[in-house]
């Protein structure tokens with residue numbers, strides 16, 4: 001990673017990465033998204049949340065389920081999300097293209113290489129275990145209102161980062177199946193996110209609860225089934241925006257949308273606070289102190305068992321964690337230095353004009369994002385052929401699109 005050298009260097013450890021705008025929706029708002037990448041940034045992160053204990057009393061808070069019933073959990077503070085330093089991939093000399101799975105992929109925990117993983121394992125603090133977070137650069141197409149998917153005229157668009165939890169990411173992946181249904185394609189067609197507009201609906205802004213609506217036929221590119229380009233002005237807006245790398249989040253910014261890195265001293269201090277709070281919580285629960293759990297007035301709705309609810313909550317987080325197969329499906333993560341979207345710059349056309357005949361100058365290995373995006377855009381009008389043309393560059397595709405539009 002790279003960090004800025006300025007007068008505040010070192011304040012928070014490595015220094016700050018300026019955040020890229022994230023997609024933020026209000027409750028009831030929809031967003032129509034064009035997703036021009038087929039890889040997401042994926043990182044294991046630890047959420048550092050000390051339990052709030054006041055005067056020997058564990059503070060509780062009430063949470064709402066989707067069905068409006070309530071349950072209570074220990075209230076926690078927030079020290080932030082830290083990138084796990086556990087090893088996700090091990091170099092494979094015999095086959096460099098296919099690294100071997102590391103402890104994170106195999107077990108979701110790596111006490112030898114991450115002090116937070118070590119604390120989670122040694123102290124049995126489930127809440128400290130690493131979870132997967134994802135970040136995807138998306139183009140949000142401006143619609144006529146917050147609740148409408150109708151495209152505004154004249155068209156405009158904005159690039160933002162869509163951060164997702166592991167569960168949200170799985171639901172998003174399921175949405176891709178909707179693209180297949182939209183066009184009535186069989187399993188032989190490889191579906192990629194840019195083949196349809198992804199529609200996300202915000203059920204609850206406070207909890208960032210999203211629902212994925214049925215994907216819609218894209219108006220900014222040629223319809224993968226009919227070959228029609230419905231809205232050339234929108235295509236200019238979307239591709240014009242996307243073409244310029246300066247408009248897109250950097251690999252560092254995508255990582256920062258998942259979690260931060262701080263240096264060891266800062267991490268140790270924050271971690272110690274969390275560990276202490278859990279030790280105190282345990283002691284209180286064991287009745288070794290005079291305090292006890294608070295009983296917030298009017299929180300326990302009939303039929304709601306708080307401890308059961310807690311258990312379910314834990315189960316959710318376990319399920320969220322222990323999905324190594326899913327973890328690798330989205331993108332390869334490499335404990336630290338790797339950005340799966342490190343290739344972002346590679347498929348960024350240096351100049352909008354692709355006529356230099358050198359679209360492969362900085363080409364990554366065959367599986368780089370450059371090839372993916374080429375593949376996606378290349379699929380316009382000929383989706384059945386998707387999967388071919390690994391060597392085709394983004395520049396070439398854009399050039400071709402220019403010619404056709």
Ligand SMILES: [Zn+2]
Pocket residue numbers: 046084085086110114115116117118130
């Ligand atoms: Zn870790």
